[in-house]
Amino acid sequence: MVxxxxxxxxxxxxxxxxxxGNRDRIxxxxxxxxxxxxxxxxxxxxxxxxxGLLDHWLESDVYANSWDILAEIIVHPDCQDIIIDLGLPxxxxxxxxxxxxxxxxxxxLAIRPKLDLCNDGNFREMRYFTPWPRGRVDDYYLPDVxxxxxxxxxxxRIGEVAFEAKDGSFASETCxxxxxxxxxxxxYSLAGIEIMLNSxxxxxxxxxxxxxxxxxxxxxxxxxxxxMYSNQRGCDGDRLYYDGCALIMNSGKILAQGSQFSLRDVExxxxxxxxxxxxxxxxxxxRAMQANEPWVQxxxxxxxxxxxxxxxxxxxxxxxxxxxxxxxxxxPEEEIALGPACWMWDYLRxxxxxxxxxxxxxxxxxxxTATIVYSMCRLVVTEIKAGNQVVIADAQRLSRDEDPxxxxxxxxxxxxxxxxxxxxxxxxxxxxxxxxxxxxAAIGANHIDTDIDEMVQALHNVVSKTLxxxxxxxxxxxxQTENLALQNFQSRSRMVLAYxxxxxxxxxxxxxxGLLVLGSANVDECLRGYLTKYDASSADINPxxxxxxxxxxxxxxxxxxxxxxxxxxxxxxxxxxxxxxPITDTYVQSDEADMGFTYDELSIxxxxxxxxxxxxxxxxxxxxxxxxxxxxxxxxxTKVRDFMYYYAINRHKMTTMTPGLYLESxxxxxxxxxxxxxxxxxxxxxxxxxxxxxxxMEKAEV
Numbered sequence: 001m002v003x004x005x006x007x008x009x010x011x012x013x014x015x016x017x018x019x020x021g022n023r024d025r026i027x028x029x030x031x032x033x034x035x036x037x038x039x040x041x042x043x044x045x046x047x048x049x050x051x052g053l054l055d056h057w058l059e060s061d062v063y064a065n066s067w068d069i070l071a072e073i074i075v076h077p078d079c080q081d082i083i084i085d086l087g088l089p090x091x092x093x094x095x096x097x098x099x100x101x102x103x104x105x106x107x108x109l110a111i112r113p114k115l116d117l118c119n120d121g122n123f124r125e126m127r128y129f130t131p132w133p134r135g136r137v138d139d140y141y142l143p144d145v146x147x148x149x150x151x152x153x154x155x156x157r158i159g160e161v162a163f164e165a166k167d168g169s170f171a172s173e174t175c176x177x178x179x180x181x182x183x184x185x186x187x188y189s190l191a192g193i194e195i196m197l198n199s200x201x202x203x204x205x206x207x208x209x210x211x212x213x214x215x216x217x218x219x220x221x222x223x224x225x226x227x228m229y230s231n232q233r234g235c236d237g238d239r240l241y242y243d244g245c246a247l248i249m250n251s252g253k254i255l256a257q258g259s260q261f262s263l264r265d266v267e268x269x270x271x272x273x274x275x276x277x278x279x280x281x282x283x284x285x286x287r288a289m290q291a292n293e294p295w296v297q298x299x300x301x302x303x304x305x306x307x308x309x310x311x312x313x314x315x316x317x318x319x320x321x322x323x324x325x326x327x328x329x330x331x332p333e334e335e336i337a338l339g340p341a342c343w344m345w346d347y348l349r350x351x352x353x354x355x356x357x358x359x360x361x362x363x364x365x366x367x368x369t370a371t372i373v374y375s376m377c378r379l380v381v382t383e384i385k386a387g388n389q390v391v392i393a394d395a396q397r398l399s400r401d402e403d404p405x406x407x408x409x410x411x412x413x414x415x416x417x418x419x420x421x422x423x424x425x426x427x428x429x430x431x432x433x434x435x436x437x438x439x440x441a442a443i444g445a446n447h448i449d450t451d452i453d454e455m456v457q458a459l460h461n462v463v464s465k466t467l468x469x470x471x472x473x474x475x476x477x478x479x480q481t482e483n484l485a486l487q488n489f490q491s492r493s494r495m496v497l498a499y500x501x502x503x504x505x506x507x508x509x510x511x512x513x514g515l516l517v518l519g520s521a522n523v524d525e526c527l528r529g530y531l532t533k534y535d536a537s538s539a540d541i542n543p544x545x546x547x548x549x550x551x552x553x554x555x556x557x558x559x560x561x562x563x564x565x566x567x568x569x570x571x572x573x574x575x576x577x578x579x580x581x582p583i584t585d586t587y588v589q590s591d592e593a594d595m596g597f598t599y600d601e602l603s604i605x606x607x608x609x610x611x612x613x614x615x616x617x618x619x620x621x622x623x624x625x626x627x628x629x630x631x632x633x634x635x636x637x638t639k640v641r642d643f644m645y646y647y648a649i650n651r652h653k654m655t656t657m658t659p660g661l662y663l664e665s666x667x668x669x670x671x672x673x674x675x676x677x678x679x680x681x682x683x684x685x686x687x688x689x690x691x692x693x694x695x696x697m698e699k700a701e702v
Contacts, residue, residue, distance in 0.1 A: 003275040003309040008033035008041040011244035013234035013265040016050035032268040040083040044232040048088040051201035052238045057128035074103040095130040111158040118176040168308035170195035189223035190291045200231045204243035221252030224281030235346035251281040253324035261338035263383045271322040333558035340543035341376035349394040354506045354513035355416035359536045362432025366520040367571045368552045374443040377413040410444030420448040438567045455493040491535030516540040519658040524602040529650020545660015546667045549599035606666035616686040648680035
């Protein structure tokens with residue numbers, strides 16, 4: 001006998017606290033799954049209220065509202081005759097749990113709380129939830145909104161349980177549990193469970209997808225069985241982009257994979273699987289011995305009066321099984337083009353802003369931000385041509401009187417994007433000004449070319465009169481203190497003008513609303529603190545705030561060809577410069593010279609500090625070896641010492657940084673991800689310790 005069934009997994013663009021919208025997207029996914037004859041559908045983690053509620057999880061309203069929405073879903077006419085795995089928070093005996101509710105035909109079959117909570121990096125689940133002890137199962141008394149449904153159900157089981165349908169079995173696993181050394185699916189597979197359901201709220205990080213897929217492939221190849229993975233996708237209101245990529249696997253083979261980056265709010269993947277194939281992967285004597293261990297047999301099972309497979313007489317008995325496919329990965333350059341673009345589109349449409357504006361300096365950072373906006377416009381136009389009604393409606397609002405279905409990417413860009421070059425007559429070169437003009441023209445942006453000399457001079461006059469001094473640049477004989485202050489006059493003036501234009505540009509063109517100001521500070525400059533607090537890096541959102549300079553250069557090189565933008569080569573050839581000091585015949589300001597580090601060095605130091613969790617001494621010991629081919633130990637010490645000095649004195653800037661999309665494991669964003677002080681001592685102990693090590697190294701060389 002062949003036990004064939006259709007299984008469905010969804011990726012949904014949920015929005016925190018958007019209960020009505022989240023409900024409608026879930027129901028649409030269920031309808032799509034049923035149309036494909038699926039008998040079971042998996043949805044993302046906490047999909048009813050949305051995942052990223054943060055401290056809203058401490059509010060009782062969220063729990064009550066989530067049950068209200070769940071009740072509406074499970075009795076909906078389009079949600080019958082299919083097993084539904086839904087994510088919501090629940091309260092049990094005065095503890096909060098991140099949980100799954102498994103339902104069928106208006107009845108809650110059981111509640112499965114999350115066992116292992118994600119509590120690092122961007123995630124603080126243990127601030128809000130309690131991990132459920134493994135093996136524990138209780139009775140759960142359902143809220144009134146469920147008891148009042150036609151089923152009049154008062155109670156269900158809650159805990160680590162599995163489900164036995166008439167012709168197949170399944171169990172739930174939630175996100176972080178897959179990543180732990182002892183994942184629950186090992187127990188479930190030994191217990192003979194055939195289908196594993198993993199609902200997730202996993203964010204996009206550059207080069208991360210292969211790790212996720214390899215974990216699941218390894219799990220199913222070793223234990224056998226079907227593994228279903230569901231994930232949220234999009235911006236749910238915070239600094240993360242959830243990257244979808246729903247999966248269905250069977251015994252080490254991928255049968256279905258959802259898109260990683262898309263503007264579609266609902267995407268459902270289905271596969272026709274043969275549960276009898278699993279037996280061939282599990283008929284190993286060593287596995288059978290482990291399966292008979294007493295701790296395996298203690299798993300509680302919930303009986304489900306329902307056919308998953310062809311016994312239901314729903315599926316065509318001659319339906320072909322889904323054939324294995326190869327995993328699909330994007331290049332890191334494509335990830336930069338697509339992930340931030342999708343995140344920005346969600347932010348734009350959900351904030352109801354009129355568009356974006358970015359100070360376009362002629363440098364590679366603001367160039368990258370503008371190019372990502374253009375990538376977003378390309379995605380929007382593609383979805384419009386595909387008939388995506390949600391995107392068409394949002395694009396119609398942003399296009400005002402124009403029919404968005406007739407627009408090219410450049411034309412849509414003109415409707416929603418403005419750029420401004422804010423120059424200084426002595427500091428700004430002709431090359432940077434012309435690069436900004438050329439790029440704006442190539443992508444279709446509305447461009448403003450202006451100078452801010454009058455603003456800066458007015459501030460200069462007020463300060464000079466107030467303090468009775470005349471500050472000078474260092475090229476004119478001024479001190480470092482004067483030089484830095486005069487640079488900041490310019491950069492902060494640019495921030496003020498950018499916001500003024502963002503508020504008034506739509507009005508000046510006969511429109512309404514305001515433009516979101518985009519920032520362009522990369523992760524390496526944030527590490528070094530090479531930016532002015534409250535300058536042009538201060539904005540509403542920053543799409544490149546979690547991307548290294550090295551990756552930005554690769555992205556621009558890729559976009560030059562992929563987006564047919566030859567103007568981008570000019571930005572790659574240019575020496576990075578802030579252009580905040582006067583240009584003379586013998587001096588042009590250089591970012592890397594100013595910082596004392598190359599951008600590649602900053603990336604390495606950032607990863608050692610955050611990803612590898614090394615302090616100053618640990619960084620020195622590591623780099624004294626890694627950089628020994630081109631740098632002496634004392635020079636390495638100078639680099640590490642200077643890095644920590646500048647990191648420490650500039651750490652306060654991270655407390656006010658523009659919310660940036662998280663994409664790198666060493667992002668120094670102070671807001672929840674990188675929880676470090678912003679007032680530091682002088683590291684005298686570490687200096688002394690490393691200097692003692694250096695003395696021994698140098699004596700050994702003699």
